[in-house]
Amino acid sequence: MRGHSHRAGRTARKRRQKHESSARSVSLCHQPQYVKLMKFLHHRGFSSTLLQPALFTDTGRGLQTLRTIKPGQLIISLPESCLLTTSTVLDSYLGRYIKSWKPRLSPLLALCIFLVCERHRGEASDWFPYIDVLPTVYTCPAYFSDDVMALLPASVRRRALEQREAVKEMHSSNQEFFRSLQPVLSQPTADVLTYEALRWAWCSVNTRTVFMSHPSSSFxxxxxxxxxxxxxDLLNHRPDVQVKAGFNDVTSCYEIRSVSGTLRYQQAFINYGSHDNQRLLLEYGFVTTANPHSVVYVDTDLLCDVLRGDRSLTQKIKFLRENNFLHNLTVSSDGPSWRLMTALRLLSLPQTLYGVGLYMCVCFHSHQWKAVLLGQLVCEESEQWSVRMAKSLCQRLLQDTCSALDKVSHLLQQCEQPIREQLNVVKSLRQEERCILGSCLKALEESHRHTDSPLGAVS
Structure with a gap:
């Protein structure tokens, strides 16, 4: 438990209550798209008297309560016939092509291809009422321009580039299978199964699917x-909300049950998981304010740059990497994480520990290593050095964040809407990280007055 959790929780609640009171909503249930969607679902056995689609000023589309939802109440029970799964794909006109193809396709690719082909069929598709309400573009990094990608923090930019390359690889490596689908398409496959179309489908699946385990298919x-x-999938995420969700084998429905309840005419939320904002951006294309799980990551390259004056740094970093001390180094509003401070304390140890007989030397000096791993002070000088390095890392990260925010502001003045939406997501991420880094630096300043209690002793 972090020392300031009670205060932070009360502040977050007040901020959220003020935010909710200022949020406005407009019902979408009378718009033709949503009328068709509800008719489509009604024919498949689903109706909702508790929730309606609405547009909210703070989150965009979501679901609004029509009545107060009590704790423990079932809010959605969606029949299996309404779910789009690989069974849907294999039972469709694409089934025989997928079943006969070698090597076998992944479930993700099968769903993506189905979405692209169904969107191509338009109103002739059975799933058109659903596809028609899906977003036409996303704010996931797979959509980011190079200019926007460059404004991401280094740790998330690397994973974002990997995400974009994974979609490109999925498209380029399956051209032969795409061409095999020509008999079911009214236009050339190259015009239908484009990279842009597959990217849209990939983001649709990645951001909107619920977890539902299926028996493995031989196809x-x-x-x-x-x-x-x-x-x-219109339900939005909020990190403090608790729900119980999953497929009920007895009712053959995917069910969501509220834990704490929701007042009438408020937006109903679910929780996608205990994700920090970088993860939310990568997986879902949004970030959330006052996210209690949010941290700022310290990249190994930055660590090396800040400590570049140490002549034995290469050897020390090699040892830390081999022993998994460089993974998941972070800072939060409460200060540096235990892992980051542990890595810095290990880096502060004398050069002799990283000599030729490395592992033998570590054995001889095991009392120092054990002290560091237990969160104990090795010596005051080492602790002061570690705190100074943590401050330097935070200052560098804060400088990078402020520079990125300046660039975002400049680009927002001259870009068009799709890029604007991408920039606003990056802006939200960077603003949240600026707050975290500022609070972390204050915590580090406080540590000078409490040297008997090692910083980061609690993970």
């Missing part, structure tokens, strides 16, 4: 846990 490769859930 597909790899685990299959995907299910697209119309209407249900």
């Amino acid at each position: 597909l490769s790899g685990p299959d846990n995907y299910a697209l859930a119309p209407f249900l």
